[in-house]
Amino acid sequence: MTILALNRYVSPRVPLAWRNLIADKKRLVRTSAGIAFAVLLMLVQLGFERSFFDASLSAVRELDGDLFVMNASKYRFGTRNPFAHNELNAIKKVTDIASVAPLYGDWQDFFWTSPIDNKPHLVRVFAFDPDAPPVFLLSGIADQQAALRGDDTVLIDSRSRRFLGMDGSVRETKLDGEMVYVVGKFSLGPDFMSDGTVIMSDRTFAKFFHSTPATLPIEAAVIKVKPGEDLSGVRQRLTAALPSTLTVMTKPELVEFERNFQAKLSSAAPIFWLGALVGFVVGTLISYQIIFTELSDRLPQYATLKGIGYKNAFLIGSVLRQALLTGLAGYIPAWFLCLAVYRIIGDIALLPLHMTLQVTLMSLALTLGMCLFAAAIAVRRVIAADPAEIF
Amino acid sequence: MDMPGSAQIPAIRTEGLKFAYGEGTSRFNVLFDISIEVPPGQLAVLTGPSGSGKTTLLTLMGGLRTLQGGQVEILGREISGLSPSELVPVRRDIGFIFQMHNLFDSLTATENVRMSLELSDRSPAEIQRAAQDMLTRLGLGHRLNSKPRALSGGQRQRVAIARALANRPKLVLADEPTAALDKESTRNVVALFKQMTVETGAAVLMVTHDHRIIELADRLIHMVDGHIASDLMLDSEMRVAEFLKSIEPFSALNPAELSHIAEMATLRHYEPGEVVIREGEQGDELFLISEGEVEVMRQDLEVARLGPAEFFGEVALLSGQPRNATVIATQPLDIYVVSKAELDAAMQHSTRFRQQLRRFFMRRR
Numbered sequence: 001m002t003i004l005a006l007n008r009y010v011s012p013r014v015p016l017a018w019r020n021l022i023a024d025k026k027r028l029v030r031t032s033a034g035i036a037f038a039v040l041l042m043l044v045q046l047g048f049e050r051s052f053f054d055a056s057l058s059a060v061r062e063l064d065g066d067l068f069v070m071n072a073s074k075y076r077f078g079t080r081n082p083f084a085h086n087e088l089n090a091i092k093k094v095t096d097i098a099s100v101a102p103l104y105g106d107w108q109d110f111f112w113t114s115p116i117d118n119k120p121h122l123v124r125v126f127a128f129d130p131d132a133p134p135v136f137l138l139s140g141i142a143d144q145q146a147a148l149r150g151d152d153t154v155l156i157d158s159r160s161r162r163f164l165g166m167d168g169s170v171r172e173t174k175l176d177g178e179m180v181y182v183v184g185k186f187s188l189g190p191d192f193m194s195d196g197t198v199i200m201s202d203r204t205f206a207k208f209f210h211s212t213p214a215t216l217p218i219e220a221a222v223i224k225v226k227p228g229e230d231l232s233g234v235r236q237r238l239t240a241a242l243p244s245t246l247t248v249m250t251k252p253e254l255v256e257f258e259r260n261f262q263a264k265l266s267s268a269a270p271i272f273w274l275g276a277l278v279g280f281v282v283g284t285l286i287s288y289q290i291i292f293t294e295l296s297d298r299l300p301q302y303a304t305l306k307g308i309g310y311k312n313a314f315l316i317g318s319v320l321r322q323a324l325l326t327g328l329a330g331y332i333p334a335w336f337l338c339l340a341v342y343r344i345i346g347d348i349a350l351l352p353l354h355m356t357l358q359v360t361l362m363s364l365a366l367t368l369g370m371c372l373f374a375a376a377i378a379v380r381r382v383i384a385a386d387p388a389e390i391f
Numbered sequence: 392m393d394m395p396g397s398a399q400i401p402a403i404r405t406e407g408l409k410f411a412y413g414e415g416t417s418r419f420n421v422l423f424d425i426s427i428e429v430p431p432g433q434l435a436v437l438t439g440p441s442g443s444g445k446t447t448l449l450t451l452m453g454g455l456r457t458l459q460g461g462q463v464e465i466l467g468r469e470i471s472g473l474s475p476s477e478l479v480p481v482r483r484d485i486g487f488i489f490q491m492h493n494l495f496d497s498l499t500a501t502e503n504v505r506m507s508l509e510l511s512d513r514s515p516a517e518i519q520r521a522a523q524d525m526l527t528r529l530g531l532g533h534r535l536n537s538k539p540r541a542l543s544g545g546q547r548q549r550v551a552i553a554r555a556l557a558n559r560p561k562l563v564l565a566d567e568p569t570a571a572l573d574k575e576s577t578r579n580v581v582a583l584f585k586q587m588t589v590e591t592g593a594a595v596l597m598v599t600h601d602h603r604i605i606e607l608a609d610r611l612i613h614m615v616d617g618h619i620a621s622d623l624m625l626d627s628e629m630r631v632a633e634f635l636k637s638i639e640p641f642s643a644l645n646p647a648e649l650s651h652i653a654e655m656a657t658l659r660h661y662e663p664g665e666v667v668i669r670e671g672e673q674g675d676e677l678f679l680i681s682e683g684e685v686e687v688m689r690q691d692l693e694v695a696r697l698g699p700a701e702f703f704g705e706v707a708l709l710s711g712q713p714r715n716a717t718v719i720a721t722q723p724l725d726i727y728v729v730s731k732a733e734l735d736a737a738m739q740h741s742t743r744f745r746q747q748l749r750r751f752f753m754r755r756r
Binding site for chain 2: 012013016019300303305306307308309387390
């Protein structure tokens with residue numbers, strides 16, 4: 001109704017494209033639904049791609065350190081490739097380091113017996129010295145660190161996949177056949193490789209390998225630099241002090257290292273992009289059909305405008321404007337619908353599906369792009385319209 | 392009204408204009424060597440059977456087609472050799488009234504008219520005012536914000552006419568502009584055309600077969616098979632003669648006889664309800680309806696209704712008896728009156744006319 005009320009105002013120019021869009025309410029609903037379908041397809045794929053990265057990077061993002069020393073042959077963070085414990089001595093000798101805490105990890109060997117089905121499931125395990133400074137930023141970890149001093153105690157991820165039974169009130173269960181006792185929880189969430197995460201002390205971890213913390217190979221040394229000290233200076237000294245089999249990374253470099261693996265080496269990203277491309281192609285076909293029909297219906301009117309002295313440029317401009325408005329008419333409802341879809345899928349799949357500015361802008365650009373592309377093909381009909389035919 | 396000198400430039404001029412559709416063996420000539428000049432302020436009517444090339448001629452004069460042979464000068468501007476895109480701005484100075492009104496159903500009446508006004512460099516407020524003024528003049532003041540879907544066929548046609556005239560063009564090209572209009576609207580539109588030719592010196596060239604327009608035209612161009620068959624300047628007697636010719640018995644008369652009667656005919660106007668003739672009275676006048684409608688009553692019973700190009704009064708005139716019916720105007724009535732003396736003279740000259748009039752007389756008695 002407010003839209004109709006605009007009729008009463010004098011706009012500088014007749015908003016032809018807008019008027020054409022809203023002229024037929026039923027057609028507008030069909031148009032909007034058609035475009036929205038394609039937009040939703042793209043948004044979900046882009047959202048999955050985003051969440052795939054977010055999930056894969058969530059563990060490294062939660063690491064609490066300035067510099068990280070890892071085996072140079074490691075191709076990603078989430079894979080077991082440790083270095084010898086005694087390399088720690090060389091690290092500790094470097095000046096201006098506030099603390100060094102070894103982080104142990106395993107992605108392949110630990111099976112958590114789920115209290116739900118009593119069957120063993122592969123989980124991701126992190127371990128550290130509960131008496132050293134925290135290695136994780138995860139909220140609550142620092143407070144619960146002391147509880148890990150007890151034998152065979154673990155912290156579990158309450159956002160693990162449900163079949164692991166970590167979100168319930170499990171007190172004890174078996175891990176690789178050994179009894180473990182749950183003394184606390186944290187919230188991290190699964191990624192596309194691991195269904196759940198268990199955190200324990202270095203001593204408990206070592207027991208599984210019939211070893212001791214003093215000889216346990218280290219996955220990453222988490223280093224904190226003294227406040228006010230130059231990070232790159234410390235990093236240079238570290239690199240110089242360590243053999244070339246070890247590499248030093250800052251936290252942003254570590255995140256980038258992991259992202260790089262997901263984007264370039266894993267096949268996941270292209271799959272999502274292909275999904276978004278399918279959405280784009282489907283959307284282009286739908287919008288071409290819509291725009292072509294719309295133009296055909298108004299061809300005599302466009303020819304009349306040419307007859308009374310409007311240039312092709314004006315008509316093309318009007319058609320493209322209408323195409324952009326058509327795109328928005330589909331995009332806006334799809335965007336809101338997608339918030340609900342993200343929430344539902346996110347809850348079911350425990351994926352960090354969030355609408356981000358980047359996803360919004362990317363999908364908007366794709367939507368407007370597909371409508372403009374479709375309009376550019378369809379507009380040839382208007383250019384070819386012969387004003388002499390209407391007399 | 393016109394600046395001295397500017398009157399010399401014709402609004403539209405063609406010379407040796409030729410046109411053919413198709414290629415090679417299927418080539419079909421529609422116009423042969425058309426040379427016409429319409430000066431500012433002239434209301435010219437183009438008639439002719441369908442397929443005679445009228446519409447093609449209009450599209451060429453309007454710069455809607457690329458010329459093939461000959462010359463066209465629109466408002467003093469030679470358009471031969473102009474590319475389709477160069478023709479676009481030339482068309483902005485012309486008011487086109489197309490057979491199809493092609494209004495945007497998404498726009499209101501005012502907005503449809505504004506579309507043509509926005510090609511000029513007026514301010515938005517001026518454009519709005521001009522659009523509403525023109526619609527109001529065409530009797531659509533109460534439908535300014537209506538969409539075409541909510542308008543009748545005649546109202547839509549008037550919106551299209553407003554779109555063509557709102558810019559006050561110096562040249563109006565129209566194809567059957569009154570085809571969808573009722574009498575009242577036609578009278579309005581024709582009056583507007585006439586007024587524009589007088590006020591702004593606009594030239595109006597239109598294809599029409601509507602005798603109500605022909606009566607007011609300054610000039611009558613008749614086309615047959617792509618040639619100009621006749622090109623007549625019409626003064627008022629000739630206009631009446633043209634009208635008379637359209638009435639059956641009079642079509643038998645030659646131009647000289649027609650113009651003689653036309654010279655003597657007088658135009659009378661009656662308001663609805665006025666009595667034209669009364670049953671029982673003596674009368675020696677023949678009435679020819681130009682516009683409007685009458686009802687024919689005998690003993691207070693309606694026996695007939697007569698409209699444009701129909702006539703009455705011949706019974707009393709031929710028989711010498713009193714009027715056998717009362718005739719009352721039911722609409723504003725413009726009627727030509729011919730007296731017994733002229734009619735007698737005409738009947739003496741033309742046996743065929745006499746026979747035809749008698750035949751009508753027998754039929755009506």
